[in-house]
Amino acid sequence: MDLGPYLLFASLEGLVHAAVLSLIALGLSLVFGVMRIVNVAHGEFFMLGAILTWWVSNFVMGNPALGFLLALLIVPLVVGIIAMFSDLLILRHLKYDPEVTIIATIGILYIIQQFALMTFGPDARPVEQPFNIRLDLYWFGFSAYKFFVIFSAIILLFCVWLVMAKTKFGLILRATQLDSEIAQAFGIPISTVYSLVFGVGAAIAAVGAVLIVPIQQAHYLMGGEPLLLAFIVVIIGGLGSLKGTVVAAMLIGISDGIISVFFSPNLAKILATLLVVVVLLIRPNGLFRTIRI
Amino acid sequence: MLIVNNLTSYYSNIKILKELSFNLNQGQVLCLLGRNGAGKTTTLKSIMGLVDKTRGSILFNNEKLSGIPAHYIPKKGIGYVPQGRRLFLELTVEENLEIGLLARKKGKDTKDKVLSMFPRLKERINQISGTLSGGEQQMLALARALCIEPSLLLLDEPSEGLQPSMISLIRNSILELKKQGVSILLVEQRIEAILPVADEVIIIENGSKTFSAYAKEFKDKKTLQNLYNFTGL
Structure with a gap:
């Protein structure tokens, strides 16, 4: 294969990861933006989404597309509800103190991870792709499912943008994000908003998990790397900025794909982390975040 | 009272x-x-x-x-106009008023009534509130509170x-x-x-x-x- 097609192949692979990464980072960014807390357990909600998908797809016999569709419907819902409960039972009682919350979410991280280890086991388990079609791209074949992943992520990102920009619920979220005290003084029940946002943030990550599992396999330790990359993405894009998150996810995801294919995956992570340092030095609020007084 | x-x-x-x-x-x-x-x-x-x-x-x-x-x-x-106005600065004039209206589920009538008190806000209804002058911001803070009647x-x-x-x-x-x-x-x-x-x-x-x-x-x-x-x- 020539360099051109090879580069295209690497970019497409990168785009698939960028799509899923932007969903995970979006959840993290939403939670930080509105609640001002860093959710270290975010990657575990992603992992939970993956192993639940495995369960659902094994539970449903017959056509793998059926199990996949069912997973796409119920897994984000279940993960979202679990996240809401962890907010209700733990975070709310800590009054969202930034430092204490970090420790608490580390605790949630281990609880979910060990729960997964005890029930799901230490093995990586594959989930069958809902449809197995290869598209012939002249130089190489590429799985149609991967295009579906990219397409689904775009749809979901668009929906999130639509909700944030055009609905009353979105307006309430933005107002809470900008000034939670004044939001309260205008009748917004911010603790309910916080629980919902924590649930929705985890559910968006779970959608990413449902989409990626047929490509990547489910494993109880799979939440660590996406969490690191999601942090990198939201730092570069600017916490709480939807546009910045998507652009940074594309940047990190695609360059990760290209560097991984041409050099090594480790080099890709090293460069991404280096980029964070540079961004923090020259634009500490992220590339797309205007400084607010 | x-x-x-x-x-x-x-x-x-x-x-x-x-x-x-x-x-x-x-x-x-x-x-x-x-x-x-x-x-x-x-x-x-x-x-x-x-x-x-x-x-x-x-x-x-x-x-x-x-x-x-x-x-x-x-x-x-109870309507509250806080010190330093505390508008939702990244939201538009209209969105700030919308937050006020949501509090007691008031509708267009209330909004029109409030805007008739402050015609300058009506002219700037789609402007980001952070770009208003100090006086206009104070008007908006008052208008937002009045939206809950x-x-x-x-x-x-x-x-x-x-x-x-x-x-x-x-x-x-x-x-x-x-x-x-x-x-x-x-x-x-x-x-x-x-x-x-x-x-x-x-x-x-x-x-x-x-x-x-x-x-x-x-x-x-x-x-x-x-x-x-x-x-x-």
Whole structure:
């Protein structure tokens, strides 16, 4: 294969990861933006989404597309509800103190991870792709499912943008994000908003998990790397900025794909982390975040 | 309609208000006057339920406000114009008003009524509120609070940092609202800003009431001298 097609192949692979990464980072960014807390357990909600998908797809016999569709419907819902409960039972009682919350979410991280280890086991388990079609791209074949992943992520990102920009619920979220005290003084029940946002943030990550599992396999330790990359993405894009998150996810995801294919995956992570340092030095609020007084 | 009785408020165990008591009747303008840090803003925040720890009681239309969650308080018909305006600066004028309307599920009629009071906001309805001038921002903060059709309005230093023409515009709005029967609790630092509108003045120092006077006593030189002395002007 020539360099051109090879580069295209690497970019497409990168785009698939960028799509899923932007969903995970979006959840993290939403939670930080509105609640001002860093959710270290975010990657575990992603992992939970993956192993639940495995369960659902094994539970449903017959056509793998059926199990996949069912997973796409119920897994984000279940993960979202679990996240809401962890907010209700733990975070709310800590009054969202930034430092204490970090420790608490580390605790949630281990609880979910060990729960997964005890029930799901230490093995990586594959989930069958809902449809197995290869598209012939002249130089190489590429799985149609991967295009579906990219397409689904775009749809979901668009929906999130639509909700944030055009609905009353979105307006309430933005107002809470900008000034939670004044939001309260205008009748917004911010603790309910916080629980919902924590649930929705985890559910968006779970959608990413449902989409990626047929490509990547489910494993109880799979939440660590996406969490690191999601942090990198939201730092570069600017916490709480939807546009910045998507652009940074594309940047990190695609360059990760290209560097991984041409050099090594480790080099890709090293460069991404280096980029964070540079961004923090020259634009500490992220590339797309205007400084607010 | 508003009865504050022995209100004591704390910020992380530091006593800010010490057994403050006052009444506000319907359609009256009560002014809290005092220096920086005297506890004026804390009084308003306590009424809005935004102070974690309070003692004493706050009654509004014979309903207890102390102890209920903060987001229920505006639904009772209390509008709040906080110090420094505290607009949602990245939202448009219209979105800021929308937040006010949502509090008591008010609709287009309320919005039109409020906008007719402030035609300048109507012209800038789609502008990001952070790009408005100081006076326009203060108008918007007031308009946002009026979107809940309040029977009680809490105003925290509405004249702060405004040019004289804006101050008189805000003052006229206060008089207009008073005529409509809205009760107003007004916090100010400068005595000139309140004398034309106030029915009663309370001086707060170190979280307690040290002096109070009714409007008819303002003409009395000694009372006036007392007021000036307490505010240090």
